[in-house]
Amino acid sequence: MNFRAMSESKIEFIWDIVATQIEGDRLVKQLMLKNTKNAKISILELAGVFVSIGREPNSAQWGLLPSDQIGYVITNELMEMKISGIFTGDVHHNSARQAITAAGDGATAAISAGKFISF
Secondary structure (H helix, E strand, C coil), rough: CCCCHHHHCCCCCCCCCCEEECCCCCCCCCEEECCCCCEEEEEECCCCCCCCCCCCCCCCCHHHCCEEECCEEECCCCCCCCCCCCCCCCCEECCCHHHHHHHHHHHHHHHHHHHCCCC
């Protein structure tokens, strides 16, 4: 990996770790961490958390849907695929992959699917 963030001295990368719990009353105070290699538990003091689940789509489970080279499903602007009656949301090609656009993409897919089944 060659991310610009890796050269930033104020950012520390912690590998092979999963967050198991966020601690704090009204504000985030600490994060409970578990090492995925040795199961050791540790606590990280902090003032905030940004959660990212990655940018690789989990679309392989649906079989051979039309997708790009990374795995994002090809749709039109109505979130419908070339296969009649199949719609998708945030896993589509050209998605901004943000919570707010995922909600909009899901709503578009739901409306399109509703129109499809009610003709």
